[in-house]
Amino acid sequence: MIILNKSASLKTGGLELRDKAIITLVNESEALKKVKNREEILWINKDKNEKNDFKVEGLTPEDIDDAEDRLSRFSEYIMKAFPETKKDKGLIESPLREIPLMKNTLNKNYRSKLEGKLFLKMDSHLPIAGSVKARGGIYEILKHTEDLALEKGLIKKDDSYEKLRDPEVRDFFSQYSIHVGSTGNLGLSIGIISAEIGYKVTVHMSADAKEWKKDLLRNYGVEVVEYTEDYGKAVEEGRKKSLEDPNSYFVDDENSKTLFLGYSVAAKRLKKQIKEQNIMVDKDHPLFVYIPCGVGGAPGGISYGLKVVFKENVHCFFVEPTESPCMLIGMESGLNNKISVQDIGLTGITDADGLAVGRPSGFVGNVMKNLLSGIFTIKDFKLYDYLRDLMNSENIFLEPSACATFEGPANLLNYNNGIEYIKSINLNSKMENATHIVWATGGRLVPEDVRKEYLKTHIKNK
Numbered sequence: 001m002i003i004l005n006k007s008a009s010l011k012t013g014g015l016e017l018r019d020k021a022i023i024t025l026v027n028e029s030e031a032l033k034k035v036k037n038r039e040e041i042l043w044i045n046k047d048k049n050e051k052n053d054f055k056v057e058g059l060t061p062e063d064i065d066d067a068e069d070r071l072s073r074f075s076e077y078i079m080k081a082f083p084e085t086k087k088d089k090g091l092i093e094s095p096l097r098e099i100p101l102m103k104n105t106l107n108k109n110y111r112s113k114l115e116g117k118l119f120l121k122m123d124s125h126l127p128i129a130g131s132v133k134a135r136g137g138i139y140e141i142l143k144h145t146e147d148l149a150l151e152k153g154l155i156k157k158d159d160s161y162e163k164l165r166d167p168e169v170r171d172f173f174s175q176y177s178i179h180v181g182s183t184g185n186l187g188l189s190i191g192i193i194s195a196e197i198g199y200k201v202t203v204h205m206s207a208d209a210k211e212w213k214k215d216l217l218r219n220y221g222v223e224v225v226e227y228t229e230d231y232g233k234a235v236e237e238g239r240k241k242s243l244e245d246p247n248s249y250f251v252d253d254e255n256s257k258t259l260f261l262g263y264s265v266a267a268k269r270l271k272k273q274i275k276e277q278n279i280m281v282d283k284d285h286p287l288f289v290y291i292p293c294g295v296g297g298a299p300g301g302i303s304y305g306l307k308v309v310f311k312e313n314v315h316c317f318f319v320e321p322t323e324s325p326c327m328l329i330g331m332e333s334g335l336n337n338k339i340s341v342q343d344i345g346l347t348g349i350t351d352a353d354g355l356a357v358g359r360p361s362g363f364v365g366n367v368m369k370n371l372l373s374g375i376f377t378i379k380d381f382k383l384y385d386y387l388r389d390l391m392n393s394e395n396i397f398l399e400p401s402a403c404a405t406f407e408g409p410a411n412l413l414n415y416n417n418g419i420e421y422i423k424s425i426n427l428n429s430k431m432e433n434a435t436h437i438v439w440a441t442g443g444r445l446v447p448e449d450v451r452k453e454y455l456k457t458h459i460k461n462k
């Protein structure tokens with residue numbers, strides 16, 4: 001039985017999808033048939049085009065430089081406001097760490113046939129917000145703040161932005177408000193930075209959001225509005241509330257190019273770390289990167305940056321839960337944000353709260369069309385297995401959403417189309433030189449009692 005959320009499709013897309021059209025769509029695609037059946041799959045992107053120049057309409061590599069420069073201008077401010085960033089001189093950055101014991105575990109427990117080296121990019125441990133959202137979310141608020149402050153003559157571009165911490169400047173920002181819809185982590189990141197700058201900030205939380213994330217925000221003086229519906233609803237309501245107030249700014253996770261560019265800076269920083277650790281990336285030393293995907297902004301922005309930096313030598317994969325693979329269905333159908341997981345009968349409900357998104361970003365699918373290698377889907381029970389595996393092998397804790405990333409290296413070579421992909425780009429004999437990076441997207445702020453719960457959670461394999 002197809003459940004079609006007609007009104008939602010109409011509102012966001014203006015394209016009326018009829019039940020029949022969706023049935024045809026699903027029946028004509030082997031991938032969508034499996035996705036509808038909640039099977040785990042590896043979807044390989046047929047539109048990936050290695051010969052292009054990695055340019056995408058509406059985005060340029062200079063946009064990434066511009067975002068990087070803006071973050072530098074704020075480094076003094078960030079260092080003063082968040083002393084935990086001192087060691088990186090006010091840059092919000094995370095370690096890149098080799099995890100050889102986890103590699104052994106994957107090869108042993110999952111017959112992964114993984115060669116080369118396995119690294120963890122620890123955005124789980126980013127300062128301020130403890131998740132990948134500390135990149136895009138904070139960047140967007142800083143950009144908005146700079147725009148306002150320049151316009152009102154509070155600062156000049158070559159000033160030290162420390163000025164923004166003066167009481168009268170904070171007073172100025174208290175006339176302005178920020179709204180954002182979130183499944184949890186984006187709210188944390190936007191809430192914390194906005195409260196620090198002085199804004200009135202309201203976070204609209206979907207039903208998936210964890211209690212401890214809401215509590216933490218309230219402690220920062222952030223207003224938290226709770227919804228019994230999913231992320232799409234929280235965003236819709238947040239947008240509405242923001243429109244009612246002329247002094248309000250809405251962080252639009254579903255469409256924001258600013259968020260996307262904030263994430264993309266990660267690639268330039270990673271390039272430095274790769275060099276420092278003497279990791280080779282070239283035609284004989286391929287780089288594979290796996291990133292959990294919700295609405296698509298974070299994995300899309302990071303991957304766009306990586307393609308600009310490493311070009312055809314980097315292979316980017318997303319990972320999504322079997323119950324909410326919104327980017328996969330958007331890209332496979334070509335409908336992008338004009339289709340939702342509910343349209344094909346999935347619930348969108350998953351233990352991976354950060355990935356519980358039913359409809360993908362309106363523009364990320366398009367940006368990734370020629371750049372993305374593929375998307376893995378993962379069942380919820382495995383999130384906790386990987387969580388324990390990483391704890392037991394490397395003594396590192398990640399939240400369940402972040403653990404989705406391990407599905408990539410664990411199973412790339414257990415799928416026939418994964419093996420074919422490697423062959424098709426002539427990498428068979430080069431896999432022993434490969435570097436695999438799993439992108440850990442969150443976990444540092446998870447309270448001790450919740451960690452303990454996760455470590456003993458077992459879900460039936462259904």
Ligand SMILES: *Cc1c(COP(=O)(O)O)cnc(C)c1O
Nearest residue numbers: 185294295296297298354441442
């Ligand atoms: C938000 C989030 C993601 C995915 O980011 P999107 O921009 O929603 O695709 C992945 N992991 C965690 C832990 C997150 O919070």
